[in-house]
Amino acid sequence: MTPCLRTLALQALTLSDPQLKCTQVHSLWESQRAGILPLDPTLQLVAGTQIPGRPLRPALVPPRQVQRRAMNTVEGRAALIHALAHIEFNAINLALDAVWRFAGMPADYYSDWLLVAKEEAYHFTLLQEHLRTLGFGYGDFDGHNSLWEMVEKTRSDVLARMALVPRTMEARGLDASPPLKQKLAQAGDHAAAAILDIILRDEIGHVAIGNRWFQYLCDQRGLDIVTEFEALCQQYQAPKLRPPFNMEARKLAGFTEAELAYLNAEPF
Secondary structure, rough: OOOOOHHHHHHHHHHHHHHHHHHHHHHHHHHHOOOOOOOOOOOOOOOOOOOOOOOOOOOOOOHHHOOEEEEEEEEHHHHHHHHHHHHHHHHHHHHHHHHHHOOOOHHHHHHHHHHHHHHHOOOOOHHHHHHHOOOOOOOOOEEOOOHHHHHHHHOOOOOHHHHHHHHHHHHHHHHHHHHHHHHHHHHHHHHHHHHHHHHHHHHHHHEEEEHHHHHHHHHHHHOOOOHHHHHHOOOOOOOOOOOOOOOOHHHHHOOOOHHHHHHHHHOO
């Protein structure tokens, strides 16, 4: 019997080797595009193995304990590239988790999140290769687990997941990308700055996917998107959104005028 797309996504999620995970994600994407994998959206899956699969390094520490280094050194730039690579590795896992965990969604939902996994794997590979040119590798610096912690918190409700992972945690990357790119360019690392351009372009699409399915689910349940988002942020103790916001990127990602006005009206 041919395994279904969602079963294979769960298998890829359990892989601990980053390169093997990226390879498996790409293969899964190609198989899905070729139409040779059944979807089986009604199947209720159970994770029998510890997830997500991740390598022994980097060590995971609280966010405030991740050491920051001066950008005027190679090690400082490498630490920043490593932090970005760690985010992208976690983003591969969160996209795969969105595919396998939530049954009963339309077929396009699963295709969307598999696309996200494929693009996050590409981003991770770009950053990992650039890190090597600086004399370092993934795992040489500490990392934190904030993104996956929110994935865990929202494992029981696809509405909460769409609200608080792509639209909140990942959308913060839209805001952070321009100043990070500027720092890298000022430090003379134009190759890294160019990678950030690719990541920002694709992440706009990823946040748009989160917006699409959050809106879909709110419509299904008769909920107002602004009111429900605010309620979910409070219920799940989501990180407080703080300016400056990349309003242009957020608008491209599908945030409504009402949502952008909500951000502007928040007291920070």
